[in-house]
Amino acid sequence: MATVTLKKISKSYGDLEIVHGIDLDVKDDEFVVLLGPSGCGKSTTLRMVAGLEDITGGELKIGDRVVNDVAPKDRQIAMVFQNYALYPHMTVAQNMAFGLKLQRMPKTEIQQKVDEVSKILQLGPLLDRRPADLSGGQRQRVAMGRAMVRTPEVFLFDEPLSNLDAKLRTHMRLEIQRLHRQLKTTTLYVTHDQIEAMTLADRIVIMRDGYIEQIGSPKEVFDHPNNIFVATFIGSPAMNLIPMKTKNGMDGLTLESDSIQFPLPEKEGHQVQANMDVLVGIRPTDMNLAHKDDGIAPQWKFDAKVEVTELLGAEALLDLRIGGQEIMGQVEGKDMPELDANIQITFNTEALHIFDKASEKAIY
Amino acid sequence: MSSFSADTPHSSSVMGRIFIYGILLIVAGYFLLPLLVMVFTSVKSMEEIRTGSLISIPTSITFDAWSKAWSSACTGVECSGLSGYFWNSVWLVTPTVSISTFLGALNGYVLTKWNFKGADVFFSMLLIGCFIPFQVILLPMARTLGFLGLAGTTTGLIMVHIIYGLAFTTLFFRNFYVSIPNELVRAAQIDGAGFFMIFWKIMLPLSIPIIVVSVIWQFTQIWNDFLFGVVFSAGESQPITVALNNLVNTSTGVKEYNVDMAAAIIAALPTLFVYVVAGKYFVRGLTAGAVKG
Numbered sequence: 001m002a003t004v005t006l007k008k009i010s011k012s013y014g015d016l017e018i019v020h021g022i023d024l025d026v027k028d029d030e031f032v033v034l035l036g037p038s039g040c041g042k043s044t045t046l047r048m049v050a051g052l053e054d055i056t057g058g059e060l061k062i063g064d065r066v067v068n069d070v071a072p073k074d075r076q077i078a079m080v081f082q083n084y085a086l087y088p089h090m091t092v093a094q095n096m097a098f099g100l101k102l103q104r105m106p107k108t109e110i111q112q113k114v115d116e117v118s119k120i121l122q123l124g125p126l127l128d129r130r131p132a133d134l135s136g137g138q139r140q141r142v143a144m145g146r147a148m149v150r151t152p153e154v155f156l157f158d159e160p161l162s163n164l165d166a167k168l169r170t171h172m173r174l175e176i177q178r179l180h181r182q183l184k185t186t187t188l189y190v191t192h193d194q195i196e197a198m199t200l201a202d203r204i205v206i207m208r209d210g211y212i213e214q215i216g217s218p219k220e221v222f223d224h225p226n227n228i229f230v231a232t233f234i235g236s237p238a239m240n241l242i243p244m245k246t247k248n249g250m251d252g253l254t255l256e257s258d259s260i261q262f263p264l265p266e267k268e269g270h271q272v273q274a275n276m277d278v279l280v281g282i283r284p285t286d287m288n289l290a291h292k293d294d295g296i297a298p299q300w301k302f303d304a305k306v307e308v309t310e311l312l313g314a315e316a317l318l319d320l321r322i323g324g325q326e327i328m329g330q331v332e333g334k335d336m337p338e339l340d341a342n343i344q345i346t347f348n349t350e351a352l353h354i355f356d357k358a359s360e361k362a363i364y
Numbered sequence: 365m366s367s368f369s370a371d372t373p374h375s376s377s378v379m380g381r382i383f384i385y386g387i388l389l390i391v392a393g394y395f396l397l398p399l400l401v402m403v404f405t406s407v408k409s410m411e412e413i414r415t416g417s418l419i420s421i422p423t424s425i426t427f428d429a430w431s432k433a434w435s436s437a438c439t440g441v442e443c444s445g446l447s448g449y450f451w452n453s454v455w456l457v458t459p460t461v462s463i464s465t466f467l468g469a470l471n472g473y474v475l476t477k478w479n480f481k482g483a484d485v486f487f488s489m490l491l492i493g494c495f496i497p498f499q500v501i502l503l504p505m506a507r508t509l510g511f512l513g514l515a516g517t518t519t520g521l522i523m524v525h526i527i528y529g530l531a532f533t534t535l536f537f538r539n540f541y542v543s544i545p546n547e548l549v550r551a552a553q554i555d556g557a558g559f560f561m562i563f564w565k566i567m568l569p570l571s572i573p574i575i576v577v578s579v580i581w582q583f584t585q586i587w588n589d590f591l592f593g594v595v596f597s598a599g600e601s602q603p604i605t606v607a608l609n610n611l612v613n614t615s616t617g618v619k620e621y622n623v624d625m626a627a628a629i630i631a632a633l634p635t636l637f638v639y640v641v642a643g644k645y646f647v648r649g650l651t652a653g654a655v656k657g
Binding site: 050051052072073077078079081082083085086089098102146150 | 545548550552554555556557561570
């Protein structure tokens with residue numbers, strides 16, 4: 001097994017730089033997910049690690065070896081592609097054996113490896129079939145099998161589940177999780193799907209426009225987003241952002257907008273100062289319906305009008321209007337208020353996020 | 365009422381069928397008629413041709429004209445039929461078709477999977493090659509062949525056909541390979557396959573439909589070519605089209621229509637054969653392309 005180290009890795013096509021000197025340390029056995037919208041450079045980064053794209057600048061290490069100029073086959077990596085990229089004219093067994101044959105591995109050994117992997121992935125009955133005769137999920141498993149027979153130091157996944165339907169995707173996600181626990185191979189996984197990232201990753205790397213916006217465990221990036229981009233990209237439904245101003249109140253700072261105001265709850269080490277333009281972030285899941293006798297101080301209760309309701313089953317999404325401000329809230333399905341009802345809501349003050357409007361960075 | 369409305373679409377579709385097949389039969393007959401006349405004439409004796417009408421069915425069948433066309437008809441001063449020239453054409457077509465198809469595949473592979481700087485410009489220039497008429501390149505090519513010392517040789521003619529065909533074969537393969545996902549090549553790279561290994565083991569096995577298209581196209585083009593043949597080859601090494609022309613134009617008094625017709629059919633048979641054998645792949649190869657995988 002191996003570590004993967006990216007030091008100031010950059011990629012340019014002509015004058016156009018699309019990955020801007022990113023740093024990343026992937027630990028041994030770690031499952032790291034590169035997450036970002038399309039065009040953020042995550043796939044390019046992965047392909048540079050694979051050796052399918054030249055590295056314009058910086059240093060890439062797999063283990064202790066600098067591999068910038070090492071051919072893909074000699075990097076001890078295996079890759080699973082979004083469209084599976086199975087060789088259509090070969091059977092499943094031949095697909096898996098192709099790489100081993102090129103390594104001039106003895107036939108009996110190849111046979112042994114293929115059998116071993118096909119047992120883990122339950123590919124036994126499919127070995128003589130061709131990719132065209134397989135379902136999407138089966139193809140995906142064969143693609144993983146082809147990667148696994150190489151017993152690589154690092155697995156690279158490029159959006160492996162995005163061609164599958166929703167149900168199969170959930171299933172394969174669990175499968176990948178199980179395999180990772182079993183094989184303990186360092187894994188770099190590219191996706192634009194935050195649920196995949198949250199469920200699979202030991203650490204998530206969130207990228208935008210060729211920069212890394214934040215690196216952290218799923219919990220860290222969800223609870224403590226560094227900036228507005230991460231805050232709105234992670235979490236569904238997306239975080240509410242309310243433009244407000246900070247003022248000096250009687251006992252400390254207050255946050256004010258035309259429609260809402262409340263005191264800034266004390267917290268250690270924050271950088272909020274008076275007279276700042278800020279964006280206040282509250283996740284819909286951190287909002288609650290207020291009741292008369294819930295013991296919450298009136299300054300934390302806000303009058304809201306229910307404009308749209310969406311019952312999803314266990315939960316319900318509410319489009320609320322508080323003064324001039326539109327806010328998305330999420331409540332339990334059984335508590336869903338009537339349309340056009342006037343309600344009071346409150347929110348979890350510990351889950352409050354504040355971002356500087358100019359720099360878009362978290363300051364609270 | 366219900367039976368009426370159920371019947372109407374059925375009977376009208378039968379009428380439609382009859383109409384369609386009727387038209388098809390007429391058109392097919394129209395196109396087949398010249399061939400029929402040729403076949404009929406080729407198995408008639410000169411006596412019968414002189415007395416009968418052009419499209420009358422032969423009263424007795426004789427293959428004398430065929431054997432004369434094949435082995436003893438005069439093409440100019442030489443009187444040994446088409447057989448020698450037929451094999452000339454075979455020896456001309458075999459290397460030209462295989463080499464130009466192979467190089468076209470290699471070109472298409474490089475143009476789509478190993479993108480290099482200027483690939484688009486290169487491809488556009490190649491495309492222009494498809495639109496250059498035969499006549500335009502006669503003089504420059506003659507100069508080139510002379511310079512290379514290949515003027516009037518079979519090797520020279522082979523070279524001309526390969527070069528002229530490359531534009532087409534490259535276009536075929538390039539367009540076919542565009543639809544093969546690049547990830548296939550990337551996956552093979554990670555598996556440890558190099559440039560030619562990927563070409564042999566991955567690309568070529570997937571290319572059967574387009575190889576068939578390229579072979580049919582090149583075969584017909586080169587087998588039927590007259591102009592390059594008459595300009596760039598001489599005497600013994602001429603292809604069958606040139607010999608056919610000479611045979612038809614060489615007459616000693618009587619014009620032997622039956623021999624002419626038999627000779628023309630002999631010259632056309634190989635292309636016909638290729639179409640019959642590989643025709644369905646031809647259509648499939650032109651329309652298909654997407655390799656689901």
